[in-house]
Every structure is written in structure tokens, then in C-alpha cells.
């Protein structure tokens with residue numbers, strides 16, 4: 255039987271709603287065997303992030319190599335990467351294996367919902383020059399897209415201009431997630447080579463349980479890509495999965511802050 259596999263390179267979230275924990279739950283739920291390379295350990299609950307310990311870059315590199323040499327994942331996802339040295343180590347390691355994987359989804363995690371910096375400010379340049387060009391798909395939300403494109407986003411025309419600027423950094427597909435957009439509708443926009451390809455309308459759910467939404471979406475896309483779906487289908491199905499998870503968990507009470515989307 256063909257067994258699909260994926261690798262997540264991301265940070266640990268002790269409260270289990272985001273990061274590596276969300277990624278492994280999502281990939282497992284979608285029938286994909288999940289492997290991991292942990293970049294950082296966060297001290298975190300639903301109310302906030304209280305500490306970050308980066309894993310030594312050599313150990314991050316070692317985890318990726320161990321998985322790549324043995325399991326040969328069908329698709330890879332990158333989430334939280336905190337500092338310059340870690341980002342350089344990941345980029346150098348992945349470049350060695352570029353021929354052996356098809357899809358790399360990068361979720362440019364910068365700041366947690368609770369307001370804690372998950373990528374150091376001085377790591378942004380290295381992230382843009384070393385890691386971004388390796389991505390098949392980048393999944394920024396509006397604030398992240400504003401930082402990457404270095405321009406304000408206030409309307410759909412700004413989203414298009416930001417996507418064109420981000421595409422020039424070297425990734426093939428860009429999915430700009432409209433969840434933080436102040437417009438009437440929550441729409442995600444997919445661009446290929448800077449040109450708009452399609453858009454996805456999202457459901458609006460009244461709940462505090464939104465912790466880990468971005469991690470869950472990018473992991474679900476990675477899982478469907480690993481299962482050989484094309485980009486448009488993978489994103490559409492990942493959005494359906496995420497909406498189902500949010501709806502199913504909207505009234506569950508886990509923790510006192512923003513509860514997890516992923517149970």
C-alpha cells in the first residue's frame with residue numbers, strides 16, 4: 255500500500271493547539287504519516303507565550319537529515335523559525351535535498367495571536383533571502399504579507415500588489431489569508447507567479463477557539479499535497495478541513511484564553 259509521509263519543521267507549543275503539535279494532529283487526521291524537526295520549544299498556554307528556547311541549529315539540521323535520509327517525506331512544511339542561525343541551517347540542509355521532495359509549504363510565522371514575537375526581528379532578511387525562494391507555497395496572513403511586501407494592505411488591489419512583490423522573492427504560489435482583513439468578507443487569495451489564480455471564501459464562526467488556525471491550515475495543505483493533489487484542490491480541501499475543525503470545536507472550553515482549533 256502507498257503510504258504518504260510529511261515533515262514539519264516548526265516550534266513546539268506546550269498547550270498543544272499550534273506548532274508541531276497542531277501539525278502532527280492535522281497530518282495524522284488526514285491520513286499522512288507525520289515526522290518532525292523541532293526548531294524551538296515555547297513555554298505557552300492559551301493565554302500567552304512565556305518563554306522560547308531555540309534548539310541548536312546543528313540539532314535542527316540533524317533532525318531534518320535523519321528524516322530525509324530515511325523516510326523521504328512527500329511534502330514538507332516550515333512553521334516557526336526564530337533566529338538567523340536556525341533559518342540558515344534549515345535552508346542549507348533543504349537545498350541538499352531539493353531533488354528529493356516536491357512540495358515545501360512555508361507559513362511565515364512572525365507574531366503569535368497573543369502578541370509574542372516568534373521570529374526575531376533581525377531574522378527577517380535571512381528568512382526572505384535564504385528560505386523563501388525554496389517555497390512552493392507561502393501562506394502569509396495580512397500582517398505578515400504587509401511585512402514581506404513592505405507595504406500597507408487596505409483593499410483587494412493592495413493584496414494583489416503585495417502578492418506580486420512577494421512572488422518576486424522567489425516562491426511559486428502565494429496564498430494571502432484574508433482573516434485579518436477589515437473588509438466585509440473573509441477571502442483567501444491564491445497567486446501563481448504573481449498573478450491571481452483563484453480565491454476561497456471562508457465561513458465566519460463566532461468563537462474564541464482560534465489558536466493554531468494558521469498551523470492547521472498549512473499542515474492540511476501540506477498533507478493534501480503529499481497525497482498528490484494539485485495546489486488548488488489541496489488548498490480548497492484544507493480550508494474545508496479547517497472550517498470543520500473550527501465548527502466542531504467552537505464551544506469546547508480548553509484553557510482560559512484563545513482555545514485550540516485542533517483537538
Ligand code: PLP
Pocket residue numbers: 264265266267272273274296298333334363365366367368372464465466467468469
Ligand atoms: N506557537 C507556535 C510554536 C507556533 O508555531 C505558532 C504559529 O505558528 C503559534 C504559537 C501561534 O499560534 P496562534 O497565532 O494561532 O496563537
